[in-house]
Amino acid sequence: MARAIMLQGTSSHVGKSILTTALCRIFKQDGQRVTPFKAQNMALNSYVTKTGGEMGRAQVAQAEAAGLDPAVEMNPVLLKPTGNACSQVIVMGKSVGNMSAKEYHSGYSLTALGVVTECIEKLHNDFDVIVIEGAGSPAEVNLKANDIVNMRVAKLAAAPVLLIADIDRGGALASVVGTLELLEPDERDLVKGIIINKFRGDINLLKPALDFLETKTGKPVVGVIPHLDRLGIDDEDSVSLEDKGQPAKNGDLDIAVLRLPKISNFTDFDAIAGETDVRLRYVRQGEAIGKPDLIILPGSKNTTEDLLYLRNNGYEQELIKLVKSGTPVVGICGGYQMLGREVQDPDHTESDLDKVMGLGLIDSITVFVADKVTHQVTAAADNHKFLGINFSGGNLTGYEIHMGRTQFLSPVDHAFSITTRSGEQVNMPDGAVSADGLVMGTYMHGIFDNDAYRRAVLDALRVRKGLAPLGVVKDTQALKNAAYDRLAKVVRQNMNMDLVYRILNEATGS
Structure with a gap:
């Protein structure tokens, strides 16, 4: 005992x-x-276990x-806020639906006891x-x-x-x-x-x-x-993100993460921020994106509402203008969905909106369904074309948490090939890279925790800027x-x- x-x-x-x-x-x-x-935890910064459970x-x-x-x-009940005093309720790693704060606290919580x-x-x-x-x-x-x-x-x-x-x-x-x-x-x-x-x-x-x-x-x-x-050490949620503030260090590379109102899994970028040659900053409402070396669209618990946030606050126009002038963009999960032409939510799984126009940087649409995909994955890259790095390698690790299914309207170069999902052998394409190599989307959270891949991307950004590649691969797990x-x-x-x-x-x- x-x-x-x-x-x-x-x-x-x-x-x-x-x-x-x-x-x-x-x-x-x-x-x-x-x-x-x-x-019981309330957080948007979640993770998927080896058995496919979310915590x-x-x-x-x-x-x-x-x-x-x-x-x-270790965390049998997880509440993921979706907005308007409502949360998605995860019990033993699986979603049981969205509930209002009143529904959960006055009725459901004791049933989870x-x-x-x-x-x-x-x-x-x-x-x-x-x-x-x-x-x-x-x-x-x-x-x-x-x-x-x-x-x-x-x-x-x-x-x-x-x-x-x-x-x-x-x-x-x-x-x-x-x-x-x-x-x-x-x-x-x-x-x-x-x-x-x-x-x-x-x-x-x-x-x-x-x-x-x-x-x-x-x-x-x-x-x-x-x-x-x-x-x-990984932070729990966006309340911790507020404490990060602007970076204290300078760096050869300026990387901007758009701080979406419903940002999720912001720990996707902690390994990047830990690199000595990177200045990673979160662009908050009212702040300009500036002229970074890379823009990142992070995951989101409410893709449609965060898309409207980008549109209504002028970030969509600013971002598209920067991409046209040669600034690369990465979208992860919800950010990847935003890069497409349209996000559809016919069953209102995330919001009351049937559909929202996307950024149009990838020729795709995403349709939300009630069944959530949660898997730990391994993946390979074969002549990965983002930034022209031609990165090839297997045993990349990450995890998927998404309710959207992305469909392509024309042939694309995929970012990665998933080789296992929750331990099962598969052969599935993941994500997309634009023809000019400037835009990449992926469903893989944690992709930048892969040390060799992260350094390949950063060194490609250095070369674009006229700097010599560092070639120094950090051991993230040893540092942790x-x-x-x-x-x-x-x-x-x-x-x-x-x-x-x-x-x-x-x-x-x-």
Whole structure:
């Protein structure tokens, strides 16, 4: 029977995900069979497991830190906002349809509790330690009756709770005291410690506040974690994207990602941003695209509405003008669909619109259907013509998450050939490259995580700019593993792990 510990927050975005990742790595380093768990996640940044199930990206990073393949049991319920207080509901990796916030919270959420309970029981049997992440705050009194992610889960898993506050945003002491005050007495008893996160400055100046907090609440401060920048670990959602701001570095290559309102899977570009010769920036509403070396149209949870955003804000005209003058464009998933002549949604799977005219940069149309495609894939490129790089290679990896089916109105050069889908051998074309080699679309999320391919594209951009190719291929996975170790080291140095183990053991009487 596993021991469990839960991280809850005084609000959203206080650092629950990253500290869960840190504890997963620490317990793994200490020889424990550890797994992450989050009963319900709300995120557009999702991932597809080996079995074709969809789950939140934060639990993927936590699984990696724990040395595990991601599995939907780690995140049985995923909500993907589609707009207008509505979300697509994913249960055990598969969509069960779109629901309004009212429909979900007042009716459906508790029906998913049985699935959550089954997952907790399975993880209890398969692991030594479960590190559980909460969502938002446990003191959201308007949501507590139907909550399946905070205190109800702590009770189901017999998990003591560590309460996290973000001191960087101010009001950390008040948020801790206020949260505890709003909890029921039995819930307050489950809170066994407090973590102050994102601290900047001299810890000695903070000590009087920590002493006050312990006296006022009767709860020990388990750790004060410093503010950590540029961890190199996948972020959970677009709320994290806001923190990225404009890039701090200069680079030989200027790459612009259009920041769509319903952007999804923005971690597709983290490996590019990590290259030393790249300045990757997100173009927000009202900002000009400028004259970048490459434009990227990212994935979208609502392709039709994001197409209208481009049109209504002048980006469509600006983008087409740049392509005509020689600027290359890549579209991934929803961005790929936008590159075609038309996007059709006859069954209104994404929006109330029957169809929307596309950008017309690829001779295709996309039709949305109710059945979602979710697969991990491997692919090959044979004389890949984007930017004229003639890249050839197999064993490219990525994943598909899309409800649209793209049809071509004339013959095209495909970007890739998919060789496996969810482990099954296939031979399927993917994406398209325009005749001039300037426009590429693909359904493969994660294509730029392939180190050799990413460098081939970047070096082609360098040559176009009159720069020498670097030819240096980074090992993204090794860098990610080093980032998990670096995170674990910092958290271990600033958290009382002896106390954490004592809290963990006391909960099970061991």
